[in-house]
Amino acid sequence: MTEEQQKKDRELKSLCDCEETYCFLRELLVHDAKYTRRLTTQMKLVEKLKYKQSEAVGYDIAWKGAMQIWVDDGYAKLFADAYTAEISIEALEKILFK
Numbered sequence: 001m002t003e004e005q006q007k008k009d010r011e012l013k014s015l016c017d018c019e020e021t022y023c024f025l026r027e028l029l030v031h032d033a034k035y036t037r038r039l040t041t042q043m044k045l046v047e048k049l050k051y052k053q054s055e056a057v058g059y060d061i062a063w064k065g066a067m068q069i070w071v072d073d074g075y076a077k078l079f080a081d082a083y084t085a086e087i088s089i090e091a092l093e094k095i096l097f098k
Helices: 003-015 024-030 037-057 062-072 075-082 089-096
Strands: none
Touching: 003 037, 037 062, 037 075, 037 089, 062 075, 075 089
16 A cells, blocks of 8 residues: 555544444545545535435435435535534534434
């Protein structure tokens, strides 16, 4: 793993509370040339929304469903308004999922 990939991996681990040895989201973003902390943070929050909504309705809404809810229900706008490079993912969760 290159030094840049190691740096990305450390940042992703700080965002992802996934206990799995292999994390698809982390793996995807580590190798994505367009990686940014903002993108990673937003994707992690969409993943959390996906889990919450799937649990609420009793079936997996899939990424497509989660992204649709993210946009249609105003989560994307809230995220855009609240995100700064310094804000923690926990603080964003409180704003988005209160």
